[in-house]
Structure formats: C-alpha cells, structure tokens
Amino acid sequence: MASQEILREEPSRGSFINDPRVRGIFFQALVLVLLVAGVWWVTHNVIANLTRLHIASGFGFLKGRAGFDISESAIAYSSDSTYFRAILVGFINTVIVAVVGIITATIIGFIVGIGRLSHNWLIRKICTVYVEVFRNIPPLLVIFFWYSGVLAVLPPPRDSINLPFGSFLNQRGFYFPRAMWGEGSWLILVALLLGIAMAWFVARKARQRQMATGQPFPVFWTSIALIVGLPLLAYALSGFPLSFEFPKQSTFNLVGGFQVRPEFLSLYLALSCYTAAFIAEIVRAGIRGVSAGQTEAAAALGLRSGSILRLVVVPQAMRIVIPPLTSQYLNLTKNSSLAIAIGYPDLTATAGTVLNQTGQAVEGVVIMMAVYLALSLITSAVMNVVNARMALVER
Amino acid sequence: MKHIAIGVLGAAAFGFAASAASASTLDDVKAKGFIQCGTNTGLAGFAAPDDKGEWKGIDVDFCRAVAAAVFGDGTKVKFTPLSAKERFTALQSGEVDILSRNTTWTINRDTALGLNFVGVTYYDGQGFMINAKKLPGVNSALQLSGAAVCVQSGTTTELNLADYFKANKMEYNPVVFEKLDEVNAAYDAGRCDVYTTDQSGLYGIRLTLSAPADHVVLPEIISKEPLGPAVRQGDDQWYHIVKWTYFALLQAEELGITQANVDEMKNSDNPEIKRVLGQEADTKIGTDLGVSNDWVVNIVKAVGNYGEMFERNVGSGSPLKIARGINALWTKGGLQYAPPIR
Numbered sequence: 001m002a003s004q005e006i007l008r009e010e011p012s013r014g015s016f017i018n019d020p021r022v023r024g025i026f027f028q029a030l031v032l033v034l035l036v037a038g039v040w041w042v043t044h045n046v047i048a049n050l051t052r053l054h055i056a057s058g059f060g061f062l063k064g065r066a067g068f069d070i071s072e073s074a075i076a077y078s079s080d081s082t083y084f085r086a087i088l089v090g091f092i093n094t095v096i097v098a099v100v101g102i103i104t105a106t107i108i109g110f111i112v113g114i115g116r117l118s119h120n121w122l123i124r125k126i127c128t129v130y131v132e133v134f135r136n137i138p139p140l141l142v143i144f145f146w147y148s149g150v151l152a153v154l155p156p157p158r159d160s161i162n163l164p165f166g167s168f169l170n171q172r173g174f175y176f177p178r179a180m181w182g183e184g185s186w187l188i189l190v191a192l193l194l195g196i197a198m199a200w201f202v203a204r205k206a207r208q209r210q211m212a213t214g215q216p217f218p219v220f221w222t223s224i225a226l227i228v229g230l231p232l233l234a235y236a237l238s239g240f241p242l243s244f245e246f247p248k249q250s251t252f253n254l255v256g257g258f259q260v261r262p263e264f265l266s267l268y269l270a271l272s273c274y275t276a277a278f279i280a281e282i283v284r285a286g287i288r289g290v291s292a293g294q295t296e297a298a299a300a301l302g303l304r305s306g307s308i309l310r311l312v313v314v315p316q317a318m319r320i321v322i323p324p325l326t327s328q329y330l331n332l333t334k335n336s337s338l339a340i341a342i343g344y345p346d347l348t349a350t351a352g353t354v355l356n357q358t359g360q361a362v363e364g365v366v367i368m369m370a371v372y373l374a375l376s377l378i379t380s381a382v383m384n385v386v387n388a389r390m391a392l393v394e395r
Numbered sequence: 396m397k398h399i400a401i402g403v404l405g406a407a408a409f410g411f412a413a414s415a416a417s418a419s420t421l422d423d424v425k426a427k428g429f430i431q432c433g434t435n436t437g438l439a440g441f442a443a444p445d446d447k448g449e450w451k452g453i454d455v456d457f458c459r460a461v462a463a464a465v466f467g468d469g470t471k472v473k474f475t476p477l478s479a480k481e482r483f484t485a486l487q488s489g490e491v492d493i494l495s496r497n498t499t500w501t502i503n504r505d506t507a508l509g510l511n512f513v514g515v516t517y518y519d520g521q522g523f524m525i526n527a528k529k530l531p532g533v534n535s536a537l538q539l540s541g542a543a544v545c546v547q548s549g550t551t552t553e554l555n556l557a558d559y560f561k562a563n564k565m566e567y568n569p570v571v572f573e574k575l576d577e578v579n580a581a582y583d584a585g586r587c588d589v590y591t592t593d594q595s596g597l598y599g600i601r602l603t604l605s606a607p608a609d610h611v612v613l614p615e616i617i618s619k620e621p622l623g624p625a626v627r628q629g630d631d632q633w634y635h636i637v638k639w640t641y642f643a644l645l646q647a648e649e650l651g652i653t654q655a656n657v658d659e660m661k662n663s664d665n666p667e668i669k670r671v672l673g674q675e676a677d678t679k680i681g682t683d684l685g686v687s688n689d690w691v692v693n694i695v696k697a698v699g700n701y702g703e704m705f706e707r708n709v710g711s712g713s714p715l716k717i718a719r720g721i722n723a724l725w726t727k728g729g730l731q732y733a734p735p736i737r
Contacts (some may be wrong), residue, residue: 048556050516054628055487057511067554068551068639069569079557111463156529172543252530252542262586343572343581349548352573356480359508361487 046362061358062087068353070345072261083354090350091371097268097346098333098375103333104327105273105332116284127280134277139335143275146266147342157253166246168254174265175247178258182241191234192227199223263344267336275332282324286317318390326383330376337372347371416706420492420626420633421465421685429471432489436476436575440601440709440717441497441517450474453708454495456698457624458514461493461640463691469697478574480549483508486627493637495624496595498552508570510625513638515711517623518721520616522556522594522599528609530588536615540565545578545587547571552592555618559707579603589611593620598715632685639684643691645733646671649724654699672737680736691736701731 016022050057062084069079073089074096111180115127152171155161160170169177199222206217235242247257290313297304298312337348348368357365432522434442434454442452459469465522475491482677486494497519498504500512523536523544531734533539546553548571560567570587572578581588583604590597595614604610623643626634647653650668653662668729671679675689681688702724709717723729 052629053487053509056507061507067557069553069557069567070546071569079554079561148584149582152586158529158586188551250541251532255541287397340573341577343548343577345569345571349571349573352480353548353553353571355434357554359483359487359504361484 004085009301018326040059050362055359057360057363059363064358066357067208068357070350071343072264072345083358086354087347087351087367090345090347093345093350094333094336094339094347095375097264097336097339098342099272101268101275101330101332101336102270104268105275105328108272108276112276113283116280117287119295124137130199131277131280134273135281137274139274140338140341142272143266143342146269147262149173151262151266152221158249160249160254166244166257168247170254171262172259173262175254175257176260177244177246178256180243180245182243184238185241187234187238188231190239191230197229198230199226201261202226263339263342265347266342267339267344271332271335274335275328275377278328278331279325281342282321282328283317285324286319286321287313289320290316315390319387319392322383322387322390326380326387329379329383333375333379334372414483418682420630421636424481424492424636426492428466429473430458430462430465430493431475431491432461432472433475433477433482433485433488433494433496434458435496438497438575438596439602439713440713441599442474442476442495443599451708453516453704454497454624456524456704456708457495457554457641458493460644460694460698460704461510461637462513463693463697464640464643466613466684466688467689467693469693478549478624479547480573482694485624486510489627493624493626494723497596497622498625500591500621500623500625501551504625509627511634512623513634514641515621515623515652515730516641517595519593519595519617520623521552521591522528522591522597522616523613524582524597524610525588525613526585527644528606529585534613536613537563537565539589541567541572542589543568543587543592545570545572545582546591547575547578548573550592551618551620556591559617593622595709595715595717596610598717599709602714631663636686639736640690640694642733643671643694644698644701644704645724645731646736647691647695648702649726649733650696652700654690654695654703657695661692661736 003208019254023210042337047057056277065079065081066081066083066086067079068086070077070086070089073095075085077085077089106373109115112127115123116131118124137145151173154169157170157172160168160175163169163176164252165177202217202218202222206219210216245256247254248257256280279343294312294316296307303311336346339346340349340352343349351364351368355361358364400662405606432455434450434452436584437443438452440452442450442454445451451575455472455474458472460474463469465471475485477491477494477496478483482494482496483504485491494510495516497517498512499519500515505512522565523539525533525539527533540560544556544567546556546569553569553571556567556569567589570581572581578590578592579600581587582600592600594612594616594698596677601607601610601612610698624637631672647657650660650671652668652672657672660668661674663669663672666675669675670680672692673690678688681690684690687693703717705719705722706712710713710719719727719729721730723731725732
C-alpha cells in the first residue's frame, strides 16, 4: 500500500506503457481474463466429455430415492428419503463430531498447555509426553487405535460391562438410559432458560456494584442456585414428568436407551486427543508470550496468583492464541473426513455412497468441496469475530 | 476414494481431451502393450492374490482371456484393485480398460453411469452369513430383526439389504465400510451379527475368518446378482472384443475344447470346431473383430474354457467348492448360453 501511494505522487512521465498504474491494471486484467478462461475451459471440457461418454450429469439426481440406510442420523431418515437428505444427514454428522470434538479438544488442550508450564515436575512431564505422543502420530492411526485397539476388544453385547445408572459398555458402543420427557416438561426448559438469564443479569449487576462500591457479591453460588434450582422447582411443580428408558438385552443387541456407537466414539476421541496436543502448544506459546513483567507487576499490586492468571495473563495470551486456534479448529473439521476408514457416516462417507450409487462423480465431489469450504469459512468467520472482540483496543 | 475422485476431476479437466483425440481402446491397449483390468481388492474365487502374489479368480482370469484374444498372451494384463466405491469412476475416467470386479449388472449402471455390461460371468444372489456358535437359534434370515448388519458401501447389496428388511418389516443397524477388508475385520471382531453380500462372496469370505467352521450361510437368497465385466460406452469395437471373449469361453466349453486338447482340436473334422478355432480357409472370424483369427485358441490356451475357469477358481478345484448350479451351460440346465460364433 505504502509503496503505491509513493508511486502515485510521482507524475507519470513518457509513454503510458511505462506508467506503473496502467501496467498494474493491465496485469490484473490479464490474470482475471486467464482465470475466467481457465475455469470456463475446465467446465466446458467436463460437460462436453461427460456428454460424449454418455454419463448423466446435473444435480437432478439429488431428488431421487436413496434406497440405502444410514446407521446414525440426527434427523428423520429412511431408505425412502432422497439422496439430498442422505447427504444432509452426513453433513449434520460431520458438524456434530466437529463441534463436540472442538469443545473437548479445547478443554484438554488448555489443561495440558497450562500443565506444561506447571511448577510440579510430574504434571509438567505427563503433559509433555501427551503432547509429543499425539502430535507425532498421524490422526488416522489415532482413530484406528481407538477403534481397533480400545473399543473392538470390549466384550460382545451378551457380556456387556455394567456401569452405574443402568449404563452398559460393549463392543457395539456405550448405552445409557434415554430420558423420556413427559407432559409439562417444557416448563423445565423455560425455567432453565429463565435461570440462565437471571444469572447473567445478577452477574452484571454484581460487577457494576463492585466497580462502584468495591463490595463483592457471591455471583458463582447465586448463579448455580438459579440455574439448577429453578428447573428443579419446575420439575417438582409439573409433577415429576421425567422417566427413563433403560437399555435391555435382546436376541442380538441391547435395545432401548441411548446408544453411542463405537464409530462415533473413536472418531470423537481420536480427533479430540490429536487436536488437543496442538492446542496445548498454542496455549503454552500464548502464555509464554505474555512478558513476565506483567505477572510481576500484577503481583506487586497484590493480586493473588489465580486472579493474575484470570485477569492479567489469560486475556493477553488469548490475543496470541486465537488466530492459530482457528487453524486447529479447521483442521479438526477437515480431519473428520477420515471417518470413512471406520464407517462413521459423515459427509464424505454418505456423499461418497451417493456418488457411487448414482455415478455422479463430478457433482458429488463438487458438493463435498463446497460444503467443506462453507463449513471452514463459517468457522473462520466466527473465530474472526471472537478475535476482534479479544483484540487490543487501541486508543 | 479421494484420490480417484480427484483423478476424475483432473482427468475431466485434462485427460479426457487426450483420450478424445486418440482413436480407440484397442489401439490404446496395443500401444501400451497390456490391458489394465479393474478387479476386487481381494475376494477369494474372484480376484485375490495367492501366496506367491499372483492374482487368482474368475474375474482376473476373464481379463487374462481378453489379453489372450488381443495379444495372444494371457499375461499381458495389469490389475488395479478397486473398492466398490472406486470402481465405476476408475472405468469412466479411463484408468482401467475393463472392469471385471464381481459387479452386478443393473439398468442404472448401463444407462446413467455410461457403462456397457458385456455378459454374466457368474449368476449370483445376495445372502446372509451369521456366527452360528454365538447365535444358535437363528436359521433363517427372517429371524434377523434387530441385528447389526455389516455391509460394503456403494453396492447393490446395500440397497437390497434396505429393501429386504423393509419389505419384511424388520429393523436392523447398518454397519457400513468402504473396503472389503474393513467389513471382514469388523464382522470377524463381532462388531455386527450378520454379514451380507453375494452368496459366492460369503463362501469366499468365510474361508478368511478366524474360525470358518463357526459361521453358516443362511438359506435365503434375497436378490438377483448377475455379475459380469463392463466397459465404457462409446467404443463398440472394444465392447465386442470383450463380449465375444466371454462367448468364446462358453462356446469352447460347449464344444468340449479344453486347455489340454485345444491343439488337437485344431485338426478336428467338426466344421463348427474348425470355424471357432479359426482353422477354416480364408477365415475372417477374428480379423473382423480386430484380433487374430486364432483368438479362441489363444483364449483357451491361456485360461481354459468357461467350465475349467469356474471349477479351478470357485468350483470343485478350489477351497470354495461351489456347485455349478445355474452357472452350468444351457445344455446342462443352466443359464450360460452363447450366440453362435460364425
């Protein structure tokens, strides 16, 4: 930018061919024309050749009946649903594993990252080993480790391991009782939302009061009381509408209850563990990036170590942490496509099956690319907003 | 899968232009000196490497037969192992010249996918296999409601499975993998109760399990699975060569021409045998097709006739011990029938 401004101040001399502005525009236009021509040529070539090879093309196939079943679906799906819905099921599965994976990876990553800076030798070394192990193994192997090494060696359904609260663990997955919400349970949800809203309001008021008068207020315990207490009250008032459906043994599997399949479990654990190793390093770098003088100055002001971390170090570290954290979130989302190796029906798997059943390879791949691109762009957009809020406000 | 898919895009962008310019598959094949044959990644009896690393099976032998017809040498063939999901893309994009991978002939594949199936080298049907030791009471597929079923994705099997359970108002949990090895491993590890694929495949897979004797194939056959080789549309000559190679294998069996007696048979007095083996004077039986006149001799020398190929790979001469059944010649009450070679 700066150099352009400097150039602009000089009056253009001689032929316009030597004018840097004209040249700049010319070359930009040239690149644009080449790009458009290239895209056009590729598109044209694909269409012409698909026609020549008598392969049907276009996206009309998405309305056809899928005809195959999918093991895990968050929305209603059967073999009578359309191909579009099958791809949608896969997309939602990808989003589910990405979101819970990102949350878990972030939690593990922060714990391990801070652990690496601990004064306790054992904690520090355990965290170092964790990071070095998971960071240096390809994610696919981590997935196989969980799938074939941990979950596949669990006992068969007939000899399930009994866990507390009517839960079971076997090689078909983790089963736990499903909550059956009876009549009037909407009241509980309303109470929960009300509790959260009130807790937020109380916290705000308490902060304002502390700013104004210096008197603290037990925000934490009040919030807990509101968020837990209100729904409990509503539960009692509406006549205890909650019951549980317990998993039971049948001829083949456990039926009833809620099942978390080993495919999801191993993918989720693998992605979380793998990405957490990178996040830990990012967090460590972020904390190290805050100069020791800040901590010392805060200590000199009389803050306790917890408050120093919470009020002084972490807010500054976050500015360093968030941009590379975004890349890790994107990596996790994209790595979820490795699910295909263990049969978790994510976007790549279902779109791949659709691609194969219909033979629409080009369209199928285009859909997959577009969806992953959109997913990544949305993730970065969200993280950019977070980053903007965290950024140093310069006055 | 991914690299194939990317390959298609790449090929779509650049490669197709090249293949459009060149003349025909036969010329391409002759120029490179071998046939690229798409096969299964490993299915006993159809396409699987043996302990010496040599591919064995009906599907690979069929490709050898085509190589023998084209080059007079059954070894001039290279194999590309393909998963169920990769196979059509590989053929469409020109990565393989023939797809001979226990693939079911359907109308959708013949039309929307731009393929041409040449015939049925194996009449099959979909079946179910269970571990009888773990599930002692089960002896019919109609008792399978609630079971976890292992199946390979992107197959007609996957679709038939959904149809069958729906038609019989039963429920099941699909456990779907892309690669055959992954399905086998999952079934062997007990991830699912039932394995479903073509019945011939089940017999082959059973041999590879850790305790083959524990597993039984249930009696029900729930679909028609005519398995056969396919080629790309738009090259009639190549389509005819592959198709008539299949018919020649059947015709040879019908006429009693075997790998052992083919040289004697050349001197036979039977005019039909002489004609088929290209021993008539001024014959154009092979050259019209684009191959040499003794192409049937070459085929039979390389792999034997259809019956020999069957017995060696899946029949009495193999560990699978599958009976000829409907795969017998029409003269013996089966479905295998070749139009006359004349």
